[in-house]
Amino acid sequence: MLQDAADRHRLGAYLRDRRQRLDAAALGFDGRRRTPGLRREEVAQRAHISTTWYTWLEQGRGGAPSPRVLDSLARALMLTEAEREHLYLVGIGHRPKAGAPAQEGISGRLQRFLDAMPMIPATVATATWDIIGWNRAARLALADYEAMAPDERNILRRIFLDPATRAAQSDWEAVARFLVATFRAETVRAGADARASVLVAELSARSADFARLWSENDVRTTGEGAKTIRHARVGEITFEFSSFAIDGRPDLRLMAYVPATAGDLDKMSRLCSEV
Template sequence: MLDAACDANRLGAFLKDRRERLDAAALGFGGRRRTPGLRREEVAQRAHISTTWYTWLEQGRGGAPSPRVLDSLARALMMTEAEREHLFLVGIGHPPKARTPEREGISGRLQRFLDAMPMIPATVATAMWDIVGWNRAARLALTDYEALPPGERNILRRMFLDPATRAAQRDWEPVARFLVATFRAGTARAGDDGRAAELVAELSAKSVDFRHLWKENAVQMTGEGAKTIRHPVVGEITFEFSSFAVDGRPDLRLMVYVPADGIDLEKMHRLCGSV
């Protein structure tokens, strides 16, 4: 009976567990205590909500909390990003919008993973299609991102505003449509902080093609696909690409471009200097 009750009130059980794990003295709360952790009124104080409302949440009463309240509780209880996501899942049935961390770039471990694929171009992109990580194969086959200023490493800007990038696509329109649709879906999921709106305004003013595609209101997940590029050294290369989430960085996704067949792989060997 007790297990069934706890399962029915997963939000309350999770809040109570995290409340009891905190060190009251370290957070500035004194007094003698019969139980570990913070008291309910102390959590309510830290979350800027009423003690009654917080008590109801632990007891499974009062209905579902708002995302704002859950965010406040996550901060008050000093939750990790994984714990915050779980709080939203048990509280309102869906994960929170992704938060872009303050740090920029990628970890050294992720960079070493990219570098371990000498013949397979790989990049790390934000929801806005800013490239923040790449390997040598990507520089040689796709774009030399290292030679570009950070503001010019945006794939949407390059695809719609740079004639050389456009000419390098054998099938420009499907690629452009894919980029716009995934940009719309990705930035909406991540939470638009204004930067996405600024990019849309800029591209709409400078590119008729972007303006037309944006008006289609298409959305698409990054997923998998294929693309062929025209390379100035080895000619056309076809890649099969796949997108992967970066654990712990919901603002990023890993894009891996695998040569489609033996001929394409041989061209990558030539580019990378292995034959």
Template sequence: MDQENRLGTFLRDRRKRLDPAAFGFSGRRRTPGLRREEVAQRANISTTWYTWLEQGRGGAPSPQVLERLADALMLTEAEREHLFLVGIGRPPKASSSSQEGVTPRLQRFLDALPLIPAIIVTPQWDIVAWNDAARLALTDYTTLSRDERNILRRMFLDPETRAAQLEWDSVARFLVATFRAETARAGENDRAMELLAELSGKSTEFAAMWADKDVRSTGEGVKRIRHPAAGQIAFEFSSFAVDGRPDLKLLTYTPAEEVDAKKMRRLCQDPKQRGQGRRASSRA
């Protein structure tokens, strides 16, 4: 029965792990954890419906009900994903609103890549974290406001960012196609719609590329830039999921050839470059 009703087994197990006192529930109990009616109350669903879910009756719940149950049971991101998989056979959509910044541990990982530019981005291409190599090779993000730290906005609306790209058209099309794919995966949200409206209104090129309806994954590829101090540099970029943060993605830019690695070493070791802001020399 438990194997057939994996959703009910999981709900019951997580319900029994919770401390009633932590949620303001009192009274003597014969079994550990919250009662069914208490979980139903926290999830704003009927006790009967919740009981049926634990018993494997009543059909599959909606994604909205599963979201409320995940919150009611204080599930971790991994547990939330498992709840959706056993409940409706697919993972939940990624969270549409990113938390501010990243964990200190993830920032230390970025900082441990002294010669490899690395950034953390949202589905809307907002940059939320970076390392020193990215600041020196791409853009000094510390000099930019939060709204300015958006790669799509800089690529289409900032002339100097555009001029720094050796292959602007292909880079721009790649960004638009991944933006479309990520927006569909994460679900429409205010941030994505606001960015879409702004770029469509201010850039005819963005509007034309968006109308093409191209869809691509971030994956990997090559990025070539013009650096004002180091000259042309080629990077091989790769993208990685951030465990526990489906709303974020890690991008690393490894120098493509030894000549590019030498340029990065000189750039990162030059005290003048390390102390110089690069707002006017953005390469996104």
């Protein structure tokens, strides 16, 4: 009981501290107030919970909040992923599931990191292979993600359902087999089974090749390897690719494609300078 009370006190203190750090005027509230930050009722409003319930949480009353409430509070308090994880740990004693991030997309800092590699195509993908971040080199060499609707940026859909993407692969079977095996492993690791099952059902119905490869139950890690694509303007380009985890976002993976030879680098240089 004493430990429970201490845990509730830590949660309340953390909520109060984060609440007092927010800029009321910037969030559309009256900025004239005696104390810094938002009022309790304003946080409750942003989190879509009752003011009474939020007040109890800050006062260490009312029991442990649900994951849904913690996620609502994380959004209301504009927490980073690390802060959201801490909220879960002090609130209910364990980390949030990786498959339910508090924020969508990638941070500005990560985008600037991608943009700092002008000759190296780089993308950021979810566990279900939705591309949510890319740099200019990736757009020129791999695909024009900016011109696509979000659901068209899914790599599995492109590989199995788009004839142009299929034709651009020098060894389509190897690429498809690799993607299906890593998809199976990543979705389980990241807790994205529910989202994956919808995509699996769609692709199984629309692609006999996907259904065949999925039935083999292969599992692989993303790791690293080589990939050759046929580009319409500069011909074949071979890349050595590497996969990187993103700290604080276990649901995401960064892929960097380094030109394999001096000749491949020259092709990338010509490709990037043409546009």
